[in-house]
Amino acid sequence: MKIAITGKGGVGKTTLAGMLARAFAADGRRVLAIDADPDANLASALGVPAEEGARLTPISKMKELAKERTGAGDGQGSLFRLNPTVSDLPERYGIEHKGVRLLQMGTVEQGGSGCVCPEHTIVKRLMKHLLLERDDVVIMDMEAGIEHLGRGTAESVDALVIVVEPGQRSMQTARQINALAGDIGIKNIFLVGSKIRDDADCRFISAAMPPVSLLGFISLSEEIRAADRDGESPFDGGGKARSEALKIKDILTSQLGRSGPAHEVGSNR
Template sequence: MKIAVTGKGGVGKTTLSGTLARLLASDGYRVLAVDADPDANLASSLGIPEENYRGITPFAKMKALAEERTGADGGYGTFFILNPKVDDLPEQFCVEHEGVKLLLMGTVEQGGSGCVCPEHTLIKRLMQHLLVQRDEVVIMDMEAGIEHLGRGTAGAVDALIVVVEPGRRSVQTAHQIQELAHDLGIERVFVVASKVRSAKDLEFVQEALSDFPLLGHVTFSREIMDADLDGKALFDLGGEPVEEIKRIKENLVQLISKL
């Protein structure tokens, strides 16, 4: 099961990603969580102590490793391997916590959209390996641009979850993501309503995104704010938000198994 979670910044997608990963791990799944957002906050959402992840370098910043694996000894402007060996990297560079393995991808700073460099090549190949060749559950916390997915990997994504809050800009972002997903061949795009304060909020999301299957919603709550402020995993605090995400997880697993 390969799941990508995306949405406009600040909607709660990282909280959802981390809690889904912990819930699935508690169900006995082997879970690999991939932080593909430049803000890189998934570790705290998983409950990993800060001292255990602060020293980790994202793959996007591993220039020496990328050049070694791609054979780009001469630096930029030289020929290099486009399918480097990556199968040993997840175990070598992951941080494990409560049954979840975390990998940090990061973002390659490129001069243009057509730029191909060793770091970019390494990440693309690693994503392909994680989504196509690994048999764990993979939960990817993405940025809204879903830039880490390409045509070679998007077809392996079982579901793309777009997290939205009640608001026009969040809804607009969801439609833009849907177009990107369809261009890449991702057919199963679901929505989760976040920061819901009332039945009116939920109704707004349902009406504005009526062409998206709704997996569930997460109520705006003090527990989520406290978890963020304290740098703790929502899963470890428990409460109604975790129960709501548990229902989202159950709906997701059921829908994917049917498909």
């Protein structure tokens, strides 16, 4: 099962990604969490201690590794392999916490449109490996877009989950992501409402973006704020946030288990 999670910055997508990864791991599944957001903080949302998270290096920053795997020489215009070996990278460069292996992708700064460098090549190849060639549950915390996905891998994403908060700007971003995802062939697109205060927030989100299937809601809570402040995962608190995440995980699993397109599931609040 391959799940990509995206949304406007600050809506709580990383919190959801961390809790879903922990929820699948609690079921005994082998889980690989991919931090594909340049503002990388999935480690904290998973509950990884700060000193452990500091050991992570984004794959995109490993210039020597990229040169070694692609056979690239020094200087611009050198030839290199476009299909490097990457199958060992999650185990070599990821860290494990409570049943979840975490890997940071990072971003590649390119000096012009159309530029392809060894670092870009290895990130692209690794993403394809994770989506096409591994049996893990893969949870990807994306940036506010789907730049890490292309037509060659999009069909292997079982679900794109767009996280929104009750506000027009968040919904506008969600509509743009929904359109882009459809353009590259992602079939199962879902919505999760975050930072929910009351039933009015639920109704706003439910009405704002049909016909995207709504998986459920994550409440705005002191529990989540405290976990973020303390560098812990809300999943470890055992409270309402954990319960809501488990419901979303169960509905998502049920939806993906159905044949044909997903159906509207409404509120689980």
